[in-house]
Amino acid sequence: MEKELLYPLTNQCRFDQKLDGLWDFEFDRESQGGAQHWTQQLPDPIKMPVPASFNDFFTDKDSREFTGDFWYAKRVFIPGSLRGQLIGLRFGAATHRATVYVNGQEIRSHEGGFLPFLADITSAVKFDAENEIVLKMNNELHRDALPAGDTAVLKNGKKMAKPFFDFYNYSGLNRSVHLIATPQNHVVDYTAVSTLQDDAATVHYTVTTSQAAASVSVTLRDEKGQVVATGNGRTGDLVVQHPLLWNVRDAHLYTLTIQLKANDQLIDEYSDEIGIRTIAIAGHQILVNGQPVYLKGFGRHEDSIYAGRAFDLNVEMRDFELMKWMGANSFRTSHYPYDEEVYRFADREGFLIIDEVPAVGFKMAAASFLGGLDQSFFDGDWTEELYKKHLDQITDMVHRDKNHPSVLAWSLLNEPDTSSESAVPYFEKLFADTKALDPDQRPRTFTLNEDDTFDTSYCKQFPDFYLLNRYPGWYHKWGYEISDGEAGLRAELDKWAASDIDKPIVFSEYGADTQPGLHKLPSVMWSEEYQxxxxxxxNRVFDSYDFIRGEQPWNLADFQTVEGNMRVNGNKKGLFTRDRQPKAAAFYLRKRWLDIDPNF
Ligand code: GCB
Structure with missing residues (x-):
């Protein structure tokens, strides 16, 4: 659990410098780095861009597939003007685990490859001098870690990642590294939750600080910079008359500025953009500001050529333009929390996000991408250790993302094995332990896989609304049999309809792998016509049930996967190719989505 996750910024009290660029990099094939003092200096490094996944730069397979320990290092000059402040290194994502050393001193370790962490390096820093930052990293997969998988050792002694999921195990420093400095007494965190009354809104805020001795004041400004409300103290209510609400695809943002003062002297300041809006589930409706919303959007991946899972603002910009062009209003951060810039984009563009933790692969049959293991996942002796990490990462995700107006809901797992009773205690505990995490009390959910149906899932009581991943027409009842696939889907939905469950269902995955440029009349699987x-x-099915409140086909774009006989160089279910050009289905779906009334 991280104490400090505020996004870094530079102002009169704070300092933030991105350490992106070329770092030293070395594989530790024999796991000897610790014993050989790599913590001080790497013996024979190559250069590696940050942020990036290391994998796809290499032309030899042993390097691309490398699984085990690997090291990064960079020399960084830290100016004396920062003396007296807390000095930190903030890693946006170190996939999957990292230990940080500065000038040979071990600072801290972190596990979880898709969430940020801060290393307080104050005690190790040399001011007005070069500082040697070294990171020991590891990208192995284990059943007691998120995302879940195995690490095999081949007969030749080399390790190999065996994910229980299909996306490629891209590894490295996938997001920016920041050198930051904050005052000793500083703003540690804040929350801002809105309620609406007639033509006014109240923003209930709380501020936490690292030390008690200081007074807190907050100012809320509109987009023109006009002050609309002020408050004093660590908690309070800001009343905004005639608020401009944050709405779906019609976003208005306010800037909240927090000031910390001692003896009338400013000692810290932090500003962030927030939105005024409410979210609720009422019966089978999803409500934003009391208005029903129908979700149109995608499951996505952070994935692009060369740099793999690295966050790339350029790719993100293109993805948002594509989603806007499609008439989309939402997406799921399948299957891990994305870079913080993604949420800022979504806040600004009025997109709703289903924010997902990397609890993926919690299903032995999912290892079927690699052969299949026939056992109920939650019967495994790894679940106790896994649970701790799972709760820890949900806590950090909610902590990091809670103030984004774009975040609609938390997805606590993707396709866990819920068709055996042994899942129930895990879920009971997970839903109880995460209930109070979010000050905004957003709905919590998880995706139900094909095997976890109305009839077979033991965990239907837990989500506030349902996410269904369904693949008739592709993984079963495919090709000419698709009409039976449709019949099966309707038969299941008829059971939901006849039950006393009154909660929205969003289809969070469905799709067909499609080779761009492959045309066939009549269609065959893999052709653009079949998609x-x-x-x-x-869509015919969705339009027949009023409790279906959203559609997010799999996937926005083609993405890289593990090798296997089910994939031709990646998952090709994208509506767009991996280089973000449309397949024919994009034009079809765009027309449908542009025709759907936004308040339907
Ligand atoms: C799923 C998974 C997703 C896969 C997809 C597929 O159910 O959630 O990660 O990529 O199926 O295409 O097989």
Missing amino acids: IELLQMF
Whole structure:
């Protein structure tokens, strides 16, 4: 659990410098780095860009597939003007685990490759001098870690990642590294939750600080910079008359500025953009500001050529333009929390996010991408250790993302094995332990896989609304049998309809792998025509049930996966290619989405 996750910024009290660029990098094939003092200096490094996944730069397979320990290092000059402040290194994402050393001193370790962490390096820093930052990292997969998988040792002694999921195990410093300095007494965190009354809104805020001795004041400004409300103290209510609400695809943001003063002297300041809006689930509706919303959007991945899972503002910009062009209003951060810039984009563009923790692969049959293991996942002796990490990462995700108006809901797992009773205690505990985490009390959910149906899932009581991942027409009842796939889907939905469950269902995955440029009349699987027919089938079904409140086909774009006989160089279910050009289905779906009334 991280104490400090505020996004870094530079102002009169704070300092933030990105350490992106070329770092030293070395594989530790024999895991000897510790014993050989790599903590001080790497013996024979190559250069590696940051942020980036290391994998796809290499032309030899042993390097691309490398699984085990690897090291990064960089020399950084830290100016004396920062003396007296807390000095930190903030890693946006070190996939999957890292230990940080500065000038040979071990600072801290972190596990979880998709969330930030801060290393307080104050005690190790040399001011007005070069400082040697060294990171020991590891990208192995284990059943007691998120995302779940195995690490095999081949007969030749080399390790190999065996994910229980299909996306490629891209590894490295996938997001920016920041050198930051904050005052000793500083703003540690804040929350801002809105309620609406007639033509006014109240923003209930709380501020936590690192030390008690200081007074807190807050100012809320509109987009023109006009002050609309002020408050004093660590908690309070800011009343905004005639607020401009944050709405879906019509976002208005306010800037909240927190000031910390001692003896009338400013000692820290932190500003962030917030939105005024409410979210609720009422019956089978999803409500934003009391208005029903129908989700149109995608499951996505942070994935692009060369740099793998690295956050790339350029790719993100293109993805948002594509989603806007499609008429989308939402997406799921499948299958891990994304870079913080993504949420800032979504706040600004009025997109709703289903924010997902990397609890993926919690299903032995999912290892079927690699052969299949026939055991109920939650019967495993690894679940106690896994649970701790799972709760820890949900806590950090909620902590990091809670103030984004774009975040609609928390997805606590993707496709866990819930078709055996042994899942129930895990879920009971998870939903109880995460209930109070979010000050905004957003809905919590998880995706139900094909095997976890109305009839078979033991965990239907837990989510506030349902996410269904369904693949008739692709993984079963495919090709000419698709009409039976449709019948099966309707039979399941008829059971939901006849039950006393009154909660929204969002289809969070469905789709067909499609080779761009492959045309066939009549269609065959993998052709662009078949992808359209499959989407048409699902859309007919969606339009028949009023409790279906959203559609997010799999996937926005093609993405890299593990090798296997089910994939031709990646998952090709994208509506767009991996280089973000449309397949024919994108034009079909765009027309449908632009025709759907936004308040339907
Ligand atoms: C799923 C998974 C997703 C896969 C997808 C597929 O159910 O949630 O990660 O990529 O199926 O295409 O097989």
